[in-house]
Amino acid sequence: MKFISTRGQTPATNIDDALSAGLAPDGGLYVPERIPVIASTQPFSTLAETAHAVLAPYFTDSKLHDRLADICTHAFSFEAPLRPLKNPSAASEQAASERAASKQNFLLELFHGPTAAFKDYAARFLAEALSGLRTPEAPVTTILVATSGDTGAAVAAAFHRRPGFEVVILYPDGKVSPRQAHGLGCWGDNVRAFRVDGSFDDCQRMAKQALSDVELRNAVSLSSANSISLGRLLPQAAYYAHAASHHAARHGEPLNFIVPTGNLGNACAALVAQRMGAPIGEIRLATNANDTLPRYFAGDEYAPQPTRATLANAMDVGAPSNFERLRHWHRDDAELRHAIRAQGVDDATIRATIAAAPACHGIVPCPHTATGLFLLEQLRAQGDTRHWAVVATAHPAKFESIVEPLVGHAVEPPPALAESLARPASAEALPADYAALHAILTTATN
Numbered sequence: 001m002k003f004i005s006t007r008g009q010t011p012a013t014n015i016d017d018a019l020s021a022g023l024a025p026d027g028g029l030y031v032p033e034r035i036p037v038i039a040s041t042q043p044f045s046t047l048a049e050t051a052h053a054v055l056a057p058y059f060t061d062s063k064l065h066d067r068l069a070d071i072c073t074h075a076f077s078f079e080a081p082l083r084p085l086k087n088p089s090a091a092s093e094q095a096a097s098e099r100a101a102s103k104q105n106f107l108l109e110l111f112h113g114p115t116a117a118f119k120d121y122a123a124r125f126l127a128e129a130l131s132g133l134r135t136p137e138a139p140v141t142t143i144l145v146a147t148s149g150d151t152g153a154a155v156a157a158a159f160h161r162r163p164g165f166e167v168v169i170l171y172p173d174g175k176v177s178p179r180q181a182h183g184l185g186c187w188g189d190n191v192r193a194f195r196v197d198g199s200f201d202d203c204q205r206m207a208k209q210a211l212s213d214v215e216l217r218n219a220v221s222l223s224s225a226n227s228i229s230l231g232r233l234l235p236q237a238a239y240y241a242h243a244a245s246h247h248a249a250r251h252g253e254p255l256n257f258i259v260p261t262g263n264l265g266n267a268c269a270a271l272v273a274q275r276m277g278a279p280i281g282e283i284r285l286a287t288n289a290n291d292t293l294p295r296y297f298a299g300d301e302y303a304p305q306p307t308r309a310t311l312a313n314a315m316d317v318g319a320p321s322n323f324e325r326l327r328h329w330h331r332d333d334a335e336l337r338h339a340i341r342a343q344g345v346d347d348a349t350i351r352a353t354i355a356a357a358p359a360c361h362g363i364v365p366c367p368h369t370a371t372g373l374f375l376l377e378q379l380r381a382q383g384d385t386r387h388w389a390v391v392a393t394a395h396p397a398k399f400e401s402i403v404e405p406l407v408g409h410a411v412e413p414p415p416a417l418a419e420s421l422a423r424p425a426s427a428e429a430l431p432a433d434y435a436a437l438h439a440i441l442t443t444a445t446n
């Protein structure tokens with residue numbers, strides 16, 4: 001399988017080079033030259049087996065081909081359960097019993113990994129893959145990540161104590177939740193966390209500048225792990241294919257997904273799974289008040305906005321980095337707008353949805369998942385009767401300072417999160433200035 005750039009100015013390459021490069025040399029994003037359709041089979045029993053089936057067509061000419069099953073076993077070592085939600089309080093008893101009979105509302109729980117957010121799956125896959133591609137004589141590679149919270153923790157956990165790698169995390173000081181900050185600073189060893197005196201956009205600008213600094217890159221082996229990497233995107237198709245194939249086998253219906261969205265990485269993975277033939281109906285995007293996507297899908301020109309801080313901070317994105325891929329996969333704007341819809345959810349609505357969720361749905365959602373739940377409630381209010389799964393992108397205990405006052409009780413962290421919270425955490429202060437980052441990167445590997 002060959003991989004090409006969305007900007008079309010880069011020679012086609014194989015998956016190994018696309019994974020190592022991250023961004024294509026012409027500034028575009030790598031995409032497979034075509035999305036393979038896999039023959040439908042009985043659903044696989046484990047997520048790791050589904051992941052192997054979904055990813056194998058992309059790795060036909062990879063050095064990792066023979067080890068792919070092993071890599072998937074390690075990366076997908078925790079399941080992504082699809083659970084029915086409690087019926088929403090129905091307008092009539094008849095509606096309530098219809099809903100009870102068909103169990104149309106589901107939650108796809110992607111928060112059972114070490115850092116309790118969906119990014120664990122792909123970060124672990126990428127770490128396994130990059131380890132597998134290393135030659136013994138290669139210098140130590142520094143993985144540089146700018147994060148608004150969850151990416152940095154997932155990448156840190158995935159690369160922690162991994163031979164041949166160091167991780168440098170940049171996050172905006174005071175703009176991530178206390179538990180997110182803990183999850184970034186609790187690793188030590190080969191992981192260094194920096195709290196930057198600036199915004200997430202500053203962090204991202206500094207990281208981009210380093211990654212495009214030719215002189216620096218000649219001196220140190222530098223790589224990124226952000227959501228533009230194919231190694232972050234493709235593995236995520238696995239849990240959509242897994243959930244939808246089991247759902248179809250059981251209910252004889254396609255499963256529709258509502259995906260809480262920031263950079264569109266998770267949503268693009270849902271699209272890949274759908275195009276590969278998984279029984280997926282519609283894909284809807286829920287955003288927070290950063291409404292670049294809802295505006296575009298409503299018919300406006302695509303116009304990136306400055307980022308606004310919201311309760312769902314991992315979705316605080318004004319210029320979704322995977323939009324280029326979404327556009328590449330559709331003939332034109334009309335086709336894209338026909339295929340996918342998006343809606344923004346403001347902070348007040350996020351709060352109200354979290355507060356009502358225990359009674360309405362029998363769960364406590366994180367603020368990101370709440371955006372998706374709200375879209376589900378709207379669809380039901382409009383009379384939509386299809387089977388929908390809201391993608392639960394993080395565990396609510398990660399955002400306890402927002403969630404607990406709204407639901408009126410403590411939310412227990414899952415075991416892996418509790419374990420990392422029990423460790424001490426610290427981060428070094430860093431000015432929002434490229435020279436300071438440059439100094440760190442040139443000393444870290446000496």
Ligand SMILES: *Cc1c(COP(=O)(O)O)cnc(C)c1O
Pocket residue numbers: 117118119150151227260261262263264265266267314315368369393394
């Ligand atoms: C990263 C993240 C998102 C947004 O995912 P994208 O792939 O950037 O669209 C949503 N929710 C949580 C909890 C996240 O960590």
